[in-house]
Amino acid sequence: MTMSTHVARLVLMSPRNPEPTRTAVLAAADGLLETGGPDAVTLRAVGAAAGVSRSAPYRHFDGKAELLEAVALRTLTDLGAAIRTAGAAATTPRERLRAGCRGYIDYALQHPQHYLLVFGSAPLGVVDPAIDVAADEGFAAVVDLVDAAQSASLLPAQPVCELATVLWALLHGLAQLQLTRHLHEPRTVDGATRLDDLVDVALAAWSPIA
Amino acid sequence: MTMSTHVARLVLMSPRNPEPTRTAVLAAADGLLETGGPDAVTLRAVGAAAGVSRSAPYRHFDGKAELLEAVALRTLTDLGAAIRTAGAAATTPRERLRAGCRGYIDYALQHPQHYLLVFGSAPLGVVDPAIDVAADEGFAAVVDLVDAAQSASLLPAQPVCELATVLWALLHGLAQLQLTRHLHEPRTVDGATRLDDLVDVALAAWSPIA
DNA sequence: TTCGGATTGTTGACAGCGTCAGCATACGCC
């Protein structure tokens, strides 16, 4: 059985594809997280889903925490890309601001477990510098959004960095309160459509030319 | 040893104090959470800190999840009270709005682990209705804040419930991004003082009479 | 007063978890 496994791995090992197990392990962790929540991400389950044993991930990651950090890094990169592509699709500055905000929230709602992995709890130890870089790039996307909106007089002329932080906090708050089920009926109505309305409420209230 | 334990328990058992172990267990979970983070909240550690055995909590809570739910309930109640007392201390409407917001953020920063327990991740199963009630009361405090501010023309005249949700999301976003260490140097400056400044930025931008 | 159920606490045990040590195999270079 050991030999057959190795033969199978040999077949998968194409020359352009280095570290296929690392990729498989990461993909397995990704899938388990999204389908079963954080409790489903077990090294044993990850190994099984990736077709390897329970401790094979240790050859590619320094432990469970580092494996989850790699998942978080990819999530953060994807989130930044989601903001930019959503904003780029719009034509007018007003639509661009709205689309960027919706891109952020949509990504969070479509990847709830990944989003909560990144933003839900305090980091356990020292964070991978690459995560900081990815977070900086994501924040830069928000800064660009705010900058363009200020140029079009859609947001007040306050320091762009602070205003971007405020907007980020607002988007994060809306997304996370929704994901943790703290926004529901009598308090506010459920669903993504309603969340977009709340974004509009906030942006309209911020617009200097009310 | 068993008998001496029981004698000690008898001494502690004053007539007006029902369920002292339940209280001790809850307090132990509270302390362990705040000092050691979520990983330190072990039923064995909770039992030891409360002076009982590892499975004594099962007589008062249906399992670890329900114990943490009780901690979350108390946290949510305290948070609502913190908002109200902070707001009540202020004199002018403008100061009252600012004080309420700062009360929210200060409570979150002073009880980071408790705050993240409540708002950090999606609830595992069905939530205790008492938690919903406490969350409703906390939200009502924010609604009152917004209502009074609108009466003083400090916030635009949008539907109070939606505006309160937006403000809640903003406060939650600022607090949580700070707690999860996502706000730091080049992005924005660290510390509670800076966070209060960001609240002022947002409120000033929302103020119709800029 | 006595007795029996209900309440509350204890220990023993079990499966599942992350993690490491030790061993086996395959690859790539000399």
Next chain:
DNA sequence: GGCGTATGCTGACGCTGTCAACAATCCGAA
């Protein structure tokens, strides 16, 4: 051909949440 390195596997350890079985206490009814 031979060997170091990389990669994978199993066994084992301590820790966790949880439950079953047992003991002690309290309280209301006879």
